Each structure stands twice: as C-alpha cells, then as structure tokens.
Amino acid sequence: MDKVLSNKKIIALYVLPSLLLILAIVYIPIVLTAYYGLNEWNGIGAMTFVGLDNYLALFKDTTFWNSAWHSLLLAVFSGISLVLYLIVAMVLAARIKGANLFRKIYLIPMLLSSVAIAQLWLKIYHPTNGVLNSVLESLGFANPPAWLAESSLVLFALFIPILWQYAGFYILIYYAALKNIPASLEEAAKIDGANALQIAWKIKLPLVMEVIKVTIVLAVVGSLKYFDLIFVMTDGGPNGASEVMASYMYHEAFRAYDFGYGSAIGFFLLVICLAVTWVIRKLTASKDTIQYS
C-alpha cells in the first residue's frame, strides 16, 4: 500500500502545477521586489544598479514616513475597533434568539467589493447631497464639513467604512469562539454568584484570548497593507493626507514610473508586515494554554 501511495510520478503530477505557480506568482516576485529596489528603473528601459540608494532615500523621505504613520493610525483604529466587535459578539452570544440572523446581517458589507463600498461611501460623504450631511443639516448643524476634503478629518472619515466593512467578519469569529465555551462554565459561575460583567471579563475573555490574538494580527497587518478603499475614495488626498504605504508604492511605480523606488517601498511593506506579525505573536504569546473541555 505504501508503494502505491509513494508513486513519485503521481506526487509530482499532483503537486508540481500548484507549486510552480505559487513560486512564480508569489515567491519569485518578492525576491525580485527586493532586487528591483536596488535599481533605478522606469519599468520599460534598462535598469541601472544603484545599490542601496533607493532604500536610503526611503528612510529620508518624509512622504513615505507620513504614509507609514497613516497606515499605523489605521492599524491602531482597527485594533481599538476589535473591542467594539468583541462586545457586540458577547451580546450576540448571550443566548439571544435570532443570533444567527443578526450575525448574517452584520456580515453582508464584508462580502462586497471594496470598490463598491468606496463608491457608496463617496456618495454618503458627498458634501452637499450625501446622506450624512443631509441628515446633519436637518438636525440643525449648519455647514457640515466636506469630510474627505479636509486633511484633519479624512483618515477618520475613511476609517468609518472600514469599521463598517469588517464588523461582521470579526463579530463572526468572536461569536464562534464564544459559542465554543461550554455552557456549564457560565452556569457554574452564576451559581457562585458572578454577575454578567464578571463572567464576561473573568471567564469568557481569557477563554477566547487565543482567538483575540489572531484577530489582532489580522487587523493590524490588514490595515498596514490597506489599499483599495483609500485608492478609490481619496487616492491618497487631499495633499497626501490619506496616503498609506500601499498607495504610495502604487503612485511611485505606476504614476511616477519610478519602479525601482516603488519596489523598495513594496519590499519594506513586506518586511514590516512579517515583522509586525512576528512581534505581535511574541508579545501576546502565553506560556500556559487554557483547557476548557
């Protein structure tokens, strides 16, 4: 039997197409990104090797650091919003009738394309005819701001649709984790006189900690590489006030035709994402795992 199941020809036939594809489309390009970053190149003509010039320039480029700062802010917002999602999930898991329907409704925005969401929210934020300012005006606020045109507001304004889009996703994950907690634990705590808050804080929270750690990584790394929605809604504007790392990379490569510098940004983005994943995993690593079965 082992002989049949270790037939090398068949293994190659089953594995190689996918393996070659992923090497060609994922792994070779990230090596090339690092290499392109060492060159001056407009994407079409000849490459000129310039050593670490692009990478050194990156460290002095205030536009880049601003975009990195904006990405970091989005990551912090996303991290904080996880608390909101967790609270809603806890409410949902509190033996609510119709919980299944609620979590499905919450999930709908997550299934739609970021482009459609971005276009819809462009209309919501429309300075004169958008639903947000119409409502604000009817409530008596004269001259509500043009949300996406003000440097000081634009990142917050962009974060609302992100919050809206991903709510159902994280609530779904937390809800599933909370539902995994045996009901006997909660009942035992109730009998001992614990109130709902104590149960949530002292019993449920520690038991879903592993899932929370995973979602922190997802939210932070996801924010660091956020692109579609911002690209469509503001294209990094006004005046770079909402430029993030991925959009800056795109602009440098495909608008300014500086493929070498764009690649350096792309490589830096890769390193940051991997490093942040590693650091968060380290920081939140716990020595003792909790058993609750």
Place this chain on the structure above:
Amino acid sequence: MVTGNVKIRNDLSEARLGISSKLGYGLLYAVLIVVAALQLFPLVWLLFFSLKNNQEVFNLPPLSLPMNPRWENYEKVWSAGNIDVYFFNSVWITVAATAITVILGSLVTYAVTRMKWKGSSLVLGLFMVAMMIPVHSTLIPLFSLFNKVGLTDHPLSLILAYVAFNMPITIMILLGFYYALPREVEEAAIIDGCSVNRMFFQIVFPMTSSVLATTAIINMIYNWNEFIFVNTFISSDAYKTLTVGVQNFIGQYTTDWGAIGATLMISILPILITFLFLSNRIVEGIAAGSVKG
C-alpha cells in the same frame, strides 16, 4: 442532594432578577438591532437612490421610497456603460479561476495528507507562508514579468494571479476536511488494486463535495471583488472586470446619481443573491478561512 440544593438557589435568584433581567435582554436586543440597522442602512439607501433621478435624490429626504422607480437607470448603464461586458468578464474569470484553484488545491491536499514523500511538510509550509505575503509587494515584479511574456492586458494574467493567491487559503480549508476523512475506503480500494488516480477522482474527490462547495464560494467572492490586479494588468475595456469597470464608468458619470447607484447595485447583486441562498455555507467558509488577510 447537592445538585438539588444548588438548583433551588438558582431558581430563587432568577425569580428575584426577573424584571431587571428582562430589561437587560431588551437592552441587549436594542444594541443588536442598532448595529443591524447601521450595517443595512447604507445598502438600503443605495437601492433607493439607484431607482431615482437626480432631482428626486437631491430634493427628497434620503430614505424616501422611490415612488415611481426608474428602472431605466439599470437599462441605461447595462448597455451604454459597457457594464454588460464587465459583468460577463467577471463571471467567466471568477468561475475559471475558482474551478482551477479548487481542483489544483484538492490535488495538493490529497498528496500532502495521503501520500508518503519526503518534503511534503516543506511544500505545505511554502503554501501556508504564502498567506502572509502582501499582494502589493508582488505587484511591480508581476507586472513586469507578465509584460515580458505578453500577458499584460490578457485575462490569463488575472487567472494565474487569482489561482496562486487563493491557493493557500483553499488548501488550508481543505486540509482539515481531508485529515478527518476516514481512510478505510481508500485502504480497501488499494488492496483491490485501484490506482491512485482512480481513487482520487472517483472516491476521494466526490466525498469532499461539501467542503469543495465552501471553498468554491469563498474563492468566488474573493475573485469577484478583486481590484488591484485588474487595475494594474488590464488596460482594454474588453477584458476589464466589474470592479475596475465600475470605477471607470463612475469616473465618467460623476453627476448622474441614479446611474451610479444602478451600476453599484448590478455589481453587488450577484453576491447578495448568493448570500440569500447560501448564507450558511458562506458563514462557514469565512470562519474557516478567517486567517486570510
């Protein structure tokens, strides 16, 4: 004896807390309903303004029903805006990429979980690590690689990229299922002299139909909504998919709200209809594939 005592105490406390706990539940429901309303409201508003003309959008309250629904908005954008072309491109590219991913992913998963070969864990590791690599870091090299082999502005560039980037998540969802699949049938088949190919295609592959459906739906949603690859690789209208097509179309018709609404509705309707019928499977797939960033 002990349990009896406990039960009495529990009943007593519940009777005492009757009114306040009812109030508490009311409050919990209120929270959930508010969140549901926030999640749905933008989409309802979108549906309404897709059926209005500009005058009605600007002069009537935002949530007023479209009294004489203007279906001509939909007719207009469907043919005049190239939306029909984009729509069919989205359909066939999504279906093709999904079918290839699911079949290739199944072959790899089978080889990794059932067949015995050196390096199987290394190969699996390569697929899993690929999940952490940001798409953006591969964008510039992919563009220049595709350019070299004449695949830019060719739908094959999209299919290759979609298959490669969705392969890891597909394998990850399939893995759990394959590990849990009983091996007795396969062992008996091998003893009867069944070849590996026949065993995979006639026995194992059909047995995985339910998890295949889940992975296929998740793949379809990702592919349908993909934006940055289409935006970067494809330049002619004939090959654009809905995300980029919608973006371009709206760029030209920024002032016609009804047309924009109708375009957005057309782009999200397939997802909404799928969700209506297959919500359980989608919820399951999103939860299973939640590590994808």
